[in-house]
Amino acid sequence: MPAPATGGSQAVTLPPPPPRPTGRRHEWTLRAAARPARLLGPDGPESQLWTYAEAPLPVLRASRGDSILARLDNALPEHTAIHWHGVRVPNAMDGVPWVTQPPVLPGESFTYAFTPPDPGTFFLHPHCNETGQVGRGMAAVLVVEGDEPEPSHADLVLACKDWRLDAAGQWLPFLTPQGAGRAGTFGTLRTVNAQRAYAATIPAHGDIRLRLLNLDSTRLIMPLVRGAEAVVLAVDGVAVPPFPLGAWRLGPAMRLDLLLRAPAAGAVVEVLDQFPREPFPLARLEAVASPLASPLAPRPFAPRGLYAPEIPRPDLHRAERLSFRFTAALGGGSMGAGLPPGDPFAALLLDALCAAGGSLWAINASVWPAGEHARLPPPLAELVAGRSYVFQLENLTPHPHPIHLHGHSVRVLSQSRQENPPHWADTVLLLPREKAEIAFVAAPGNWMFHCHVLEHLETGMMGWFRVRPR
Numbered sequence: 001m002p003a004p005a006t007g008g009s010q011a012v013t014l015p016p017p018p019p020r021p022t023g024r025r026h027e028w029t030l031r032a033a034a035r036p037a038r039l040l041g042p043d044g045p046e047s048q049l050w051t052y053a054e055a056p057l058p059v060l061r062a063s064r065g066d067s068i069l070a071r072l073d074n075a076l077p078e079h080t081a082i083h084w085h086g087v088r089v090p091n092a093m094d095g096v097p098w099v100t101q102p103p104v105l106p107g108e109s110f111t112y113a114f115t116p117p118d119p120g121t122f123f124l125h126p127h128c129n130e131t132g133q134v135g136r137g138m139a140a141v142l143v144v145e146g147d148e149p150e151p152s153h154a155d156l157v158l159a160c161k162d163w164r165l166d167a168a169g170q171w172l173p174f175l176t177p178q179g180a181g182r183a184g185t186f187g188t189l190r191t192v193n194a195q196r197a198y199a200a201t202i203p204a205h206g207d208i209r210l211r212l213l214n215l216d217s218t219r220l221i222m223p224l225v226r227g228a229e230a231v232v233l234a235v236d237g238v239a240v241p242p243f244p245l246g247a248w249r250l251g252p253a254m255r256l257d258l259l260l261r262a263p264a265a266g267a268v269v270e271v272l273d274q275f276p277r278e279p280f281p282l283a284r285l286e287a288v289a290s291p292l293a294s295p296l297a298p299r300p301f302a303p304r305g306l307y308a309p310e311i312p313r314p315d316l317h318r319a320e321r322l323s324f325r326f327t328a329a330l331g332g333g334s335m336g337a338g339l340p341p342g343d344p345f346a347a348l349l350l351d352a353l354c355a356a357g358g359s360l361w362a363i364n365a366s367v368w369p370a371g372e373h374a375r376l377p378p379p380l381a382e383l384v385a386g387r388s389y390v391f392q393l394e395n396l397t398p399h400p401h402p403i404h405l406h407g408h409s410v411r412v413l414s415q416s417r418q419e420n421p422p423h424w425a426d427t428v429l430l431l432p433r434e435k436a437e438i439a440f441v442a443a444p445g446n447w448m449f450h451c452h453v454l455e456h457l458e459t460g461m462m463g464w465f466r467v468r469p470r
């Protein structure tokens with residue numbers, strides 16, 4: 001079990017910096033297209049990936065206060081959109097086809113315009129045919145800088161994703177009945193940054209920031225650092241008082257920022273996934289003589305932590321409490337009663353591609369409909385913007401479910417089977433039979449709420465909230 005945060009560590013989180021509009025604007029073009037890559041090795045066969053850029057899993061960087069204009073050009077044979085996972089965007093920029101925007105059809109473009117309110121480690125992906133599009137590579141990393149009181153000496157992204165390829169480089173089915181009905185269908189090839197054996201050099205004695213992202217559709221990762229002291233700096237992009245990395249589990253879509261102290265030149269730091277019986281090497285980091293102007297000397301490792309988050313704090317005494325039970329679907333699915341008559345949202349109907357896998361899972365006995373245009377379920381709840389809510393989550397299944405609420409960072413108040421220090425998150429892992437409590441202040445809009453095991457969301461474990469303006 002992970003070591004809980006020590007009481008004294010609270011003191012190391014610094015006060016937030018003042019709001020900082022930088023006046024800078026990033027104009028990015030993300031062209032979603034089929035592109036070949038040799039994931040199985042330089043001498044291996046080519047696979048046809050779907051990606052946002054020439055290289056798979058590109059990293060986009062901005063600073064807190066920068067505005068972003070990101071144009072999606074869709075050169076895929078099917079519609080798509082971009083969901084900015086974990087970023088507290090305005091609802092219209094949330095990228096859920098039919099719910100927050102029209103789908104971006106083949107040949108069409110859509111421009112996302114927003115200023116990320118929080119620094120941190122985020123990612124982006126489509127929100128329709130997720131097993132097929134994310135499975136083929138549709139994901140990118142978004143780093144919003146500006147949370148470090150003292151800059152680290154190196155900043156590395158470790159984007160973990162498996163791929164379902166046969167020996168000839170052809171795709172295997174992304175959704176299988178056996179996988180969808182259990183813990184999900186695992187990939188055949190594990191990679192970090194789309195490489196089979198990721199390695200990098202780090203400056204000796206430097207403070208190294210590792211941004212670890214689980215971009216897989218299915219897998220749980222339990223990171224372990226060998227050969228260096230390491231602490232957790234942020235969970236799902238949000239600063240925490242630094243605490244030692246223990247048995248932290250990263251479900252699909254979850255992120256962890258670590259700070260480690262590089263050893264002397266020539267020594268190697270290994271980052272491993274200790275969840276499998278045989279730990280899996282994620283990254284090999286070799287310390288090299290510092291290229292910095294003034295070489296670093298050995299000194300005590302005393303991480304100060306990142307700037308504290310500026311997320312609205314829920315009022316736990318006045319919060320409304322709601323319960324959500326995550327279960328298997330009953331008898332192939334209670335499909336929901338449909339929308340209330342006259343509901344303006346009823347005009348926005350679901351497309352078959354968004355949920356094509358049948359009905360295996362449910363939230364509060366409500367199943368996200370499989371390809372039934374007229375049977376969009378009613379919202380799981382109607383909330384009021386600016387009010388505080390406590391959600392009690394309960395996993396009544398024998399499988400883990402990482403539960404994601406769009407558009408919010410939530411305070412994780414309790415987890416019945418994990419001893420994690422208090423933290424904010426946008427995706428909360430529910431282990432089998434686990435209960436958790438989360439709290440947040442609602443933001444206006446229609447927000448999705450779903451499991452991030454992609455086969456689970458495509459087979460029913462998805463719903464939405466309407467948050468009305470006050």
Ligand SMILES: [Cu+2]
Nearest residue numbers: 401451453456
């Ligand atoms: Cu799930």
